[in-house]
Amino acid sequence: MIRIFSILVGLFFTVALLWSFGNGAYNQITDPAAASAEELFHKHPKELALASDGPFGNFDRQQLQRGFQVYQEVCAACHSLKLVAYRDLKQLGYNDDEVKAIAAKAQIPVYDPHTGEVKSHAGLAKDNFPPVVYGGQGSPPDLSLITKARHGGASYVYSLLTGYAEQAGFKNEKGDELLKKFPDLKTPEGLHFNPYFANLNIAMPPPLSSDGQVTYGDGTKATVGQMSKDVSAFLVWTAEPELAKRHQTGWPVVLFLLFATILAYLSYRNIWADKKH
Amino acid sequence: MSFPWANEYKPSHPFMQWMDSRLPLPRFVYNAVGAGYPVPRNINYWWNFGFLALICLGLQIVTGIVLAMHYAANAGIAFDSVEHIMRDVNWGWLMRYAHGNGASAFFVVIYIHIFRGFYFGSYKPPREMVWLLGVAIFLLMMATAFMGYVLPWGQMSFWGAKVITGLFGAIPLVGEPIQQWLLGGFAPDNAALNRFFSLHYLLPFVIVAVVVLHIWALHIPGSTNPTGVEVKTESDTLPFFPYFIAKDGWAALAFLMIYCAVVFFAPNMLGHPDNYIPANSMSTPALIVPEWYFWPFYAILRSFTFDFFFIPAKLMGVLAMFGSILVWFFLPWLDKSPVRSGNYRPLFRKFFWFGLIPSVLLLGYCGGSHAAEPYLMLSQIGSFYYFAHFLIILPIISSIERPDPLPFSITESVLGHDGNAALGAAA
Ligand code: HEM
Numbered sequence: 001m002i003r004i005f006s007i008l009v010g011l012f013f014t015v016a017l018l019w020s021f022g023n024g025a026y027n028q029i030t031d032p033a034a035a036s037a038e039e040l041f042h043k044h045p046k047e048l049a050l051a052s053d054g055p056f057g058n059f060d061r062q063q064l065q066r067g068f069q070v071y072q073e074v075c076a077a078c079h080s081l082k083l084v085a086y087r088d089l090k091q092l093g094y095n096d097d098e099v100k101a102i103a104a105k106a107q108i109p110v111y112d113p114h115t116g117e118v119k120s121h122a123g124l125a126k127d128n129f130p131p132v133v134y135g136g137q138g139s140p141p142d143l144s145l146i147t148k149a150r151h152g153g154a155s156y157v158y159s160l161l162t163g164y165a166e167q168a169g170f171k172n173e174k175g176d177e178l179l180k181k182f183p184d185l186k187t188p189e190g191l192h193f194n195p196y197f198a199n200l201n202i203a204m205p206p207p208l209s210s211d212g213q214v215t216y217g218d219g220t221k222a223t224v225g226q227m228s229k230d231v232s233a234f235l236v237w238t239a240e241p242e243l244a245k246r247h248q249t250g251w252p253v254v255l256f257l258l259f260a261t262i263l264a265y266l267s268y269r270n271i272w273a274d275k276k277h
Numbered sequence: 278m279s280f281p282w283a284n285e286y287k288p289s290h291p292f293m294q295w296m297d298s299r300l301p302l303p304r305f306v307y308n309a310v311g312a313g314y315p316v317p318r319n320i321n322y323w324w325n326f327g328f329l330a331l332i333c334l335g336l337q338i339v340t341g342i343v344l345a346m347h348y349a350a351n352a353g354i355a356f357d358s359v360e361h362i363m364r365d366v367n368w369g370w371l372m373r374y375a376h377g378n379g380a381s382a383f384f385v386v387i388y389i390h391i392f393r394g395f396y397f398g399s400y401k402p403p404r405e406m407v408w409l410l411g412v413a414i415f416l417l418m419m420a421t422a423f424m425g426y427v428l429p430w431g432q433m434s435f436w437g438a439k440v441i442t443g444l445f446g447a448i449p450l451v452g453e454p455i456q457q458w459l460l461g462g463f464a465p466d467n468a469a470l471n472r473f474f475s476l477h478y479l480l481p482f483v484i485v486a487v488v489v490l491h492i493w494a495l496h497i498p499g500s501t502n503p504t505g506v507e508v509k510t511e512s513d514t515l516p517f518f519p520y521f522i523a524k525d526g527w528a529a530l531a532f533l534m535i536y537c538a539v540v541f542f543a544p545n546m547l548g549h550p551d552n553y554i555p556a557n558s559m560s561t562p563a564l565i566v567p568e569w570y571f572w573p574f575y576a577i578l579r580s581f582t583f584d585f586f587f588i589p590a591k592l593m594g595v596l597a598m599f600g601s602i603l604v605w606f607f608l609p610w611l612d613k614s615p616v617r618s619g620n621y622r623p624l625f626r627k628f629f630w631f632g633l634i635p636s637v638l639l640l641g642y643c644g645g646s647h648a649a650e651p652y653l654m655l656s657q658i659g660s661f662y663y664f665a666h667f668l669i670i671l672p673i674i675s676s677i678e679r680p681d682p683l684p685f686s687i688t689e690s691v692l693g694h695d696g697n698a699a700l701g702a703a704a
Pocket of ligand 1: 330
């Protein structure tokens with residue numbers, strides 16, 4: 001009885017699935033969905049090698065300081081970094097006085113619930129980076145977690161920064177020309193063509209456009225590629241400040257467990273030595 | 278209950294004797310996981326996963342309680358409170374990564390545990406109750422994991438909650454009121470977040486209670502084994518302590534090693550980047566997907582793309598998704614083959630390895646992809662087989678299949694001969 005019932009229920013579901021499958025297949029054949037411009041022309045992030053990669057990865061503090069400088073001098077005009085506190089910058093190798101000096105340059109808005117006024121004071125080491133008021137087109141996301149919040153992480157940020165291209169004449173690997181295939185998809189006014197961005201047109205104007213846009217204190221040549229790399233590395237740190245400690249703790253933990261596993265395995269073999277199973 | 282040859286607890290120390298006659302807790306432990314519990318000597322490593330599940334449950338509870346000390350269930354600050362744990366709480370990042378990846382590890386372990394049951398017929402008499410309680414645990418685990426994923430209040434949290442609670446909206450007539458009642462509003466917000474947190478803290482302890490029943494029920498007949506032949510004599514078994522403690526112990530350490538490697542070196546491997554974007558009801562993510570362990574069920578949900586007679590496609594999907602787990606409850610009565618173990622069921626074995634496993638993997642793959650072709654057609658194929666397997670194929674093959682000859686006993690299968698086997702044959 002239960003089996004007959006079960007087979008009937010089974011037929012109910014399987015026939016309903018065949019019905020969906022048949023309709024779907026029919027639609028596929030009569031009216032196949034055309035590939036979209038994003039599918040054909042969106043590019044996957046470039047390769048980017050950073051010191052923080054891999055299970056041995058550690059931060060290159062010199063690079064993080066350069067990246068921080070790029071953030072401060074360029075990105076901070078539009079993007080906030082609200083999960084990071086000035087005191088955290090000590091991890092980049094700045095000393096207390098330097099951190100205080102960096103913080104003091106910022107104005108931290110404080111809302112006073114008694115008067116309803118927003119007052120501001122000069123930043124202290126304990127403060128987080130302040131919100132940024134942006135008046136242009138689009139809404140710049142907070143960058144604190146950006147490398148964790150996008151597929152491809154730092155490589156994606158790096159590719160985005162270095163990936164702006166001329167839309168006219170842009171071809172994909174197969175040699176198809178975007179504007180020939182999709183003549184209506186000219187980048188709208190105020191947006192910028194960038195094949196690494198999900199929908200190909202981003203509101204952010206190319207933030208790093210000329211070599212020497214910042215002047216590095218350590219003598220590194222500030223090419224667009226170098227600045228992009230440095231700021232991407234910095235954004236890995238803002239997203240995962242624990243990364244270096246995580247890797248350093250991970251090794252002893254895993255090696256200890258390996259050792260314990262081997263000992264436990266040997267004692268298991270010993271206990272079972274005369275027992276067939 | 279146990280086998281007549283089980284060792285008896287004989288406390289030698291006066292204190293333990295005193296204790297035993299007042300609160301026989303040591304006796305209970307001795308009979309449950311000590312030398313007083315005989316276990317089939319031939320169980321293989323697939324039988325380690327129940328123990329690993331216990332470890333996962335313990336890990337989740339411990340790390341979860343620590344996280345709850347620092348987490349704030351308020352839609353305005355939940356996301357930032359999680360980042361506070363990651364950045365400012367001592368070892369907070371470790372607790373959070375351990376808990377998040379612990380959920381994944383738990384599901385890896387539990388899926389292996391369940392499929393062990395499918396293959397070796399562990400659900401068959403006399404272990405139906407063990408199985409039914411197991412399915413109940415699995416449903417509780419799914420609810421717990423779903424609500425836990427909402428707590429960080431990222432984009433996937435929010436949209437996942439919206440999609441899943443939206444499923445209740447598919448119920449005719451009462452669907453929408455139910456959905457609003459569950460959420461405490463029209464969309465997930467502070468009310469939903471708070472009740473999810475409350476339940477996410479409660480359900481693991483309900484799971485603990487059901488696990489106690491699960492193991493209690495198991496210890497009445499004891500475990501089955503790869504031959505599926507029930508224990509007959511003392512030589513078929515070895516005591517849990519020290520033999521199976523040693524075996525479970527080393528496997529548990531090996532498991533923890535792999536788990537820690539993920540936690541320390543690739544903690545975001547299994548997560549979705551969108552959940553590091555704060556929840557935003559105004560911006561729909563390009564792809565809304567649950568965590569990987571729900572993908573097969575999500576694929577089943579989405580594979581009903583056309584209305585079936587008067588039943589809307591969405592309702593069919595919801596019925597099928599819940600049905601795909603509820604059928605497990607009926608399994609002991611759908612598969613009536615008297616032979617338990619797949620090792621002795623040639624036809625069943627083919628359907629298991631070439632039907633069930635590939636279809637579930639296919640569904641998992643599709644469930645993590647866009648709801649577009651070819652993934653829809655592939656999930657329709659996967660779902661088709663899935664339902665056919667449990668509801669049609671199993672009932673039929675269990676009556677037409679010719680099983681391979683079984684060994685007389687566990688002892689015979691281990692030693693190649695069994696003194697009692699000759700007696701059995703003579704009698
Ligand atoms: C919190 C989750 C769970 C825990 C802690 C747990 C624990 C255990 C333990 C310790 C055993 C004995 C060792 C073993 O056979 O692996 C066991 C056996 C068993 N479990 Fe679970 N279990 C859980 C979930 C489930 C689920 C979800 C199912 C099925 C849907 C299930 C079905 C079974 C069955 C049928 C057995 C008997 C196996 C046999 O004798 O062949 N369990 N469980």
